Amino acid sequence: MISINHTNIYKINDYSVHLKNLTPEDKFSRFGHTSSDHTIDQLILNMCYSPDCHELWYAEVNDVRIGWGHMARNGDGSWEIAVSVQHEYQRQGVGNKLIVEMLEWAKFHHISEVYMHCIEDNKVIQHLALKNALATRERGYGERTAAIEVPEPTLFENNAQLFKEQAEIMAEIAELRMRLANLWLSPTHQIN
Ligand SMILES: CC(C)(COP(=O)(O)OP(=O)(O)OC[C@H]1O[C@@H](n2cnc3c(N)ncnc32)[C@H](O)[C@@H]1OP(=O)(O)O)[C@@H](O)C(=O)NCCC(=O)NCCS
Helix, strand or coil: CEEEEEECHHHHHHHHHHHHHCCHHHHHHHHCCCCCHHHHHHHHHHHHHCHHHEEEEEEEECCEEEEEEEEEECCCCCEEEEEEECHHHCCCCHHHHHHHHHHHHHHHCCCCEEEEEEECCCHHHHHHHHHCCCEEEEEECCEEEEEEECCCCCHHHHHHHHHHHHHHHHHHHHHHHHHHHHHHHCCCCCCC
C-alpha cells in the first residue's frame, strides 16, 4: 500500500539520497540536463537557505521511500513542481499520486499558478501533466512547460485538506512530546 506524506526540510537528506540514486536517464529527465552529485548538493543547499520556499512530499511503501514530489516558490508567487520515482517502482501510479497531492496542497493554499518543466522526449510526465489539467506548451531547446492556473478548492476539497494538514501537525506534536518525555526519563536527568 502506497502512502503519500507531506514533509519539510527535516527529511532533506533522504531527498538528496533519492535524487543522487536516480538512474542517469531519470536524472536527465528530472533536471533537464546531466546532473552530478555536486549539482544536487547545490540544490539541497539552496533549499536549506530558503526553507519557506520549498515543500516536499514522499511516497512510501512498507517504510521505504520510493518517490518524491518537490514544490519550489518563485519570486513572482508561482510554484514549480517536480517529481521523481525510483526506477523499479515506476508505472505503478506513484508519480500521479504525488502530483495530485501537490495540486491539492496548492489549491488549499490559494497558489494561483503551478508549472513544471518537462523535456520533449518525456512523454510520461507530459501525459501526467495533461491528466492533471496542466496545459503544455513548447519552450524551445527540446523543453516544454506544463502549467495550470490553480482553481479554488471546493468545500469538500478544502475540508479534506484542512483535516489532512491538521493530522500532520498532530503527528509533529506527538513526536515533540516523545522527545520531551525521553528527556525527562533520561537516566542522566536527576531531580534532587
Ligand atoms: C515521470 C515519473 C515521475 C512518472 O512516475 P510514475 O510513477 O512512473 O507514473 P505513474 O505510474 O503515476 O503514471 C504513468 C503514466 O504514464 C503513462 N505512460 C507510460 N508510458 C507512456 C508513454 N510512452 N507515453 C505516454 N504515456 C505513457 C501510463 O499509462 C500512466 O498513465 P495512466 O495512469 O493514465 O495509465 C517517473 O517516470 C520518473 O521518476 N521519471 C524520472 C524523473 C522525471 O522525469 N520527472 C519529471 C520531470 S520533473
